[in-house]
Amino acid sequence: MDAASPPSPPRIRRAAGTSGRALASNALIVARFLPVWFATAALAIVAAVRAPDALGNTSWSYVLPYATILAIAALGQMLVVMQAGIDLSTPGVISFGGNLIAGIGAGSDHRLALAIPACLGLGMLVGFTNGVLVGLVRLNPLIVTLAVGQIVLAWSSKYSRESVTNHPDVPAGLSSWATGKPLGISAVFWTGLAITLVVALLLRYTTPGRRFQAVGANPRAAWIAGLRVRTHVVLAYTAAGALYAVAAVLLAGVRTSIDPALGAAYLLAPIAAVVIAGASLAGGLASATSTWVAALALTFLTQMLLIMGLSAAMQYVVFGAAILAGMVVSGDRVAGVIGRWLRPASPPPRAATGDHKS
Amino acid sequence: MRKRPILVVLAIASTAALALVAAATSTARGTAPPASGPSGIVGKGGTVGSGGGFGEKYTSPTATLSHTLFDAKLLPANKSARQIALAAFGRSTKNVNYNLALSCWKNNGCKTGTGGKLTVAYVEGFGENIYRQMSKMEFILQALTYPQIGKILYMSAHSDLNQALADFRSVIAQKVSLIVTYPDFGDAMIPVFQQATKAGIPVATYAWGYVTGPGSNYTTVVGEDTCRLGKAFAQVMNTQVKSGNIAFLGGFPGNPLSLGWQKCEQAALNSSIKVVANQPTNWDPSKVQGIVAGILAQNPDLKGISYEDALFMSQGGYAAYKAANIPYSGVFTYRTDEAAMGCLADKLKNPNLKIYYYTAGNSQIRVALTAAMMKLKGAKIPPTIVFPIQLQQQSKRSMCIKGYPPEASPTSLIPLSLLHRMYP
Numbered sequence: 034m035d036a037a038s039p040p041s042p043p044r045i046r047r048a049a050g051t052s053g054r055a056l057a058s059n060a061l062i063v064a065r066f067l068p069v070w071f072a073t074a075a076l077a078i079v080a081a082v083r084a085p086d087a088l089g090n091t092s093w094s095y096v097l098p099y100a101t102i103l104a105i106a107a108l109g110q111m112l113v114v115m116q117a118g119i120d121l122s123t124p125g126v127i128s129f130g131g132n133l134i135a136g137i138g139a140g141s142d143h144r145l146a147l148a149i150p151a152c153l154g155l156g157m158l159v160g161f162t163n164g165v166l167v168g169l170v171r172l173n174p175l176i177v178t179l180a181v182g183q184i185v186l187a188w189s190s191k192y193s194r195e196s197v198t199n200h201p202d203v204p205a206g207l208s209s210w211a212t213g214k215p216l217g218i219s220a221v222f223w224t225g226l227a228i229t230l231v232v233a234l235l236l237r238y239t240t241p242g243r244r245f246q247a248v249g250a251n252p253r254a255a256w257i258a259g260l261r262v263r264t265h266v267v268l269a270y271t272a273a274g275a276l277y278a279v280a281a282v283l284l285a286g287v288r289t290s291i292d293p294a295l296g297a298a299y300l301l302a303p304i305a306a307v308v309i310a311g312a313s314l315a316g317g318l319a320s321a322t323s324t325w326v327a328a329l330a331l332t333f334l335t336q337m338l339l340i341m342g343l344s345a346a347m348q349y350v351v352f353g354a355a356i357l358a359g360m361v362v363s364g365d366r367v368a369g370v371i372g373r374w375l376r377p378a379s380p381p382p383r384a385a386t387g388d389h390k391s
Numbered sequence: 392m393r394k395r396p397i398l399v400v401l402a403i404a405s406t407a408a409l410a411l412v413a414a415a416t417s418t419a420r421g422t423a424p425p426a427s428g429p430s431g432i433v434g435k436g437g438t439v440g441s442g443g444g445f446g447e448k449y450t451s452p453t454a455t456l457s458h459t460l461f462d463a464k465l466l467p468a469n470k471s472a473r474q475i476a477l478a479a480f481g482r483s484t485k486n487v488n489y490n491l492a493l494s495c496w497k498n499n500g501c502k503t504g505t506g507g508k509l510t511v512a513y514v515e516g517f518g519e520n521i522y523r524q525m526s527k528m529e530f531i532l533q534a535l536t537y538p539q540i541g542k543i544l545y546m547s548a549h550s551d552l553n554q555a556l557a558d559f560r561s562v563i564a565q566k567v568s569l570i571v572t573y574p575d576f577g578d579a580m581i582p583v584f585q586q587a588t589k590a591g592i593p594v595a596t597y598a599w600g601y602v603t604g605p606g607s608n609y610t611t612v613v614g615e616d617t618c619r620l621g622k623a624f625a626q627v628m629n630t631q632v633k634s635g636n637i638a639f640l641g642g643f644p645g646n647p648l649s650l651g652w653q654k655c656e657q658a659a660l661n662s663s664i665k666v667v668a669n670q671p672t673n674w675d676p677s678k679v680q681g682i683v684a685g686i687l688a689q690n691p692d693l694k695g696i697s698y699e700d701a702l703f704m705s706q707g708g709y710a711a712y713k714a715a716n717i718p719y720s721g722v723f724t725y726r727t728d729e730a731a732m733g734c735l736a737d738k739l740k741n742p743n744l745k746i747y748y749y750t751a752g753n754s755q756i757r758v759a760l761t762a763a764m765m766k767l768k769g770a771k772i773p774p775t776i777v778f779p780i781q782l783q784q785q786s787k788r789s790m791c792i793k794g795y796p797p798e799a800s801p802t803s804l805i806p807l808s809l810l811h812r813m814y815p
Contacts (some may be wrong), residue, residue, distance in 0.1 A: 092685065199796040230555065289709075290706040292706070295677075298678070
C-alpha cells in the first residue's frame with residue numbers, strides 16, 4: 034500500500050507490528066466462528082418474544098437430547114470437512130448402528146456390552162472404508178461416501194427385517210439412562226458436552242490435533258513438512274464413523290424403539306451444522322464448540338417454528354432461509370470482510386514474515 | 392521400509408470390529424420354525440355369503456371376516472363390491488406353499504410353478520416399511536391361490552415418481568395380466584393408469600389409494616372412505632373430549648389420505664373442541680417425537696390427537712410425553728392397529744388413555760387382486776369397493792395380540808407362523 038492511500042483505522046495501524054498481526058489473525062479466526070453464537074442468541078430472543086413456550090421445560094426435553102445427537106454427528110462430519118472432504122454415509126451408520134443396538138441387545142441389558150462395541154465397530158469400519166477409498170485410492174468423497182452409505186443402509190434394512198422388527202425395543206438400561214436427567218438436564222446432553230469438549234481440546238491443545246488441522250489447511254505444505262497426509266484423511270473418516278456410531282447409541286437410547294430408517298434425518302443436517310458453524314469447506318479451520326452451538330440452533334429453530342404455529346410449508350421456507358443466512362454470515366465471507374478491515378496499512382518488513390503457515 | 396503404525400492399527404481395529412459385528416449379528420438370529428396350516432384365519436362359526444361366478448365363490452368363513460374386519464358384518468354395502476370382498480377373503484383360507492411365498496416375498500417376485508398363463512404385478516411408489524412389506528406378502532399369498540397365475544412381479548420406486556412411472560410402463564410393456572398398486576404419487580399416476588387401461592390391463596388400488604377417475608382411468612379403488620373415517624374420529628372426540636384442545640397429525644404434506652380424514656373430522660367436530668395444531672410427520676417416528684413435543688410445549692393441557700399411525704405414536708409420540716414428564720393420557724384416534732400401541736396401552740394401564748382405532752387394512756390388497764382377476768373373467772367391477780368404518784376401543788378390544796410382531800397389524804391375514812418367518 035503506498036503513502037497516498039487513505040489512512041486505516043488508527044487503532045489497527047498502531048498495532049500493525051507482530052502483535053498486531055497476531056491480533057488480526059486471532060480476530061479473523063474468531064470472526065469465522067462467532068456469527069453462529071450471535072445467531073443462536075438472536076434466536077433465543079425471538080423465541081422469548083414470539084414463542085416463549087419454546088424456552089419451556091417441555092420444549093427443552095426434546096431439543097437438548099436431539100440437538101446433542103445432531104451435534105455429535107456434526108462433529109464427525111466436521112473432522113471430515115477439516116480434511117476438505119464430505120461424508121454422506123452418516124444415515125447408513127446411524128440406522129445400522131441403532132438397529133444393532135436393538136438387534137444384538139435383544140431387550141437385555143447384559144447384551145449391551147456386546148451391542149455397543151458392535152455399533153462402534155461398525156461405525157469405525159465404515160469410516161475406515163471411506164477413508165481408504167478417499168485418502169488412499171483417491172476417489173471423490175461425495176460419490177464414495179454416498180455409495181458406501183447406500184450399501185450400509187441396504188445391509189441395515191436387511192438386518193432390521195431379520196433381527197429387529199420382531200424386537201424393536203432398546204434394552205431398558207440404555208433407554209432409562211438416555212431419558213434420565215442428572216442435575217435436571219438430559220444425560221445425553223452431558224455426554225455430548227463431554228465429547229465436544231474432548232474433541233475441542235484434542236484439536237486445539239495436542240500435537241496430533243494441531244497436525245490434523247495443519248494437514249487439512251494445506252496438505253501440500255504438511256506433506257513437505259513430513260506429515261502423513263493420507264493417514265490423517267483415513268483417520269478423519271474413521272473417527273467420524275466412530276462419532277456417528279456414538280450418535281446412533283444415544284439416538285437409540287432416546288428413541289427407546291428402533292425403526293429401519295432410524296438415521297434418515299442425518300444426511301444433510303450435520304453438514305448444515307458444520308457449515309453454519311463457520312467451518313471452511315476447503316479444509317483446515319473448524320470449531321467443535323461452534324459446531325455444537327450450530328446443531329443446537331438448528332434443532333431449536335425447528336422446534337420454535339413448530340411452536341409458533343407456522344404451516345409446514347412456511348416452516349420449510351423459514352428453515353431454508355435461516356440456513357442460507359447462516360452461510361452468508363459465517364465462515365469465509367465474514368472472515369474476508371473483517372480481514373480486509375484489519376489488514377495493516379503497509380506490508381510488514383520481509384524479516385517479520387519468515388514464519389510458515391502450518 | 393517405513394512403517395505406518397496408525398494405518399496398521401486402524402486396519403486391525405476395523406477387522407476386529409467386522410468380526411464382532413458378524414459374530415453379534417449371527418448370534419442374534421434365531422432359527423425359523425416351519426410354517427404350517429391353512430393360509431388365513433378359519434374358525435367355527437359358519438360362513439357368510441353364497442353363490443359365485445367368474446371363477447369365484449362369494450363366501451368366506453365368519454372367523455376370517457371377523458379377524459380382518461373386526462366384525463363379519465362390516466362388508467361393503469354395494470352388492471357386487473360385497474361379493475368381490477367375500478370371494479377375496481374366502482380365498483385367503485386356501486392352502487398355499489409358504490416356502491414359495493416366502494421366497495417370492497424375499498426375491499420381489501417368482502414363478503409360481505403352476506404353469507399358469509397369467510402374470511400379476513404389484514407396483515408401488517414406496518415399499519420400504521413393514522406395512523407395505525406385509526401388503527406385498529398378502530398379495531403373493533392371494534396370487535398363489537390362483538392356479539392360472541404363473542408369475543408374480545413386485546416393484547417399489549423407493550419414493551421416486553419418475554421411477555414409479557417407469558416401473559408402471561415397464562410392466563405394461565411386459566404385457567402383464569393385471570396390476571395392483573398403491574398410488575403414492577396420487578394423480579401423477581393417471582397417465583400410466585390410462586395407458587394400462589387402454590392396453591386392456593385391469594388396475595386396482597387398495598388402502599383407499601384414490602386417484603381421479605376410478606372406473607374409467609383405472610378399474611377400481613378398494614378401501615375405507617377416508618371422509619367417513621374423519622367423521623368417526625370426530626364422533627369419538629365429541630363424545631370423549633367434549634371440549635378443549637386437540638391436534639391432528641398427518642403423513643407427508645398434502646397426501647390425500649391425511650387431507651381426506653382431517654377435512655371431514657374438522658367439519659364434524661363440536662364448536663367447543665379446538666384443533667390447535669395440524670402438522671405433517673412424514674410418517675417418521677423421530678419427527679413425530681419432535682412435533683408432539685412442540686405441541687405439548689404450547690398445549691400441555693392437550694386432550695386428544697388424531698393420526699393415521701398407531702405405531703409411531705407408540706414410539707415417538709410416547710417418547711415425547713415421557714420426556715416432557717406429561718402423563719400419556721387423553722383421547723387418541725388412529726387409522727391403524729399395530730400391536731405395539733396396544734401392548735403399550737396394556738402395559739401403562741392408564742384409565743385416562745382412551746384409544747380408538749381402525750384396521751391398517753393390509754388384507755384390502757387381496758380384494759384388489761381378486762377384483763382385477765374377476766375383471767379378466769369379464770365381471771363388471773364397481774369403481775369403488777368401500778368398507779364401512781367401525782372404530783374399535785382399545786379398552787374393549789386390545790390391539791396387542793399375543794405373538795404378533797410389535798410393528799405388525801394383527802388384522803392382517805398373513806398366518807402368524809409365516810409372519811414369524813418373515814420377521815424372525
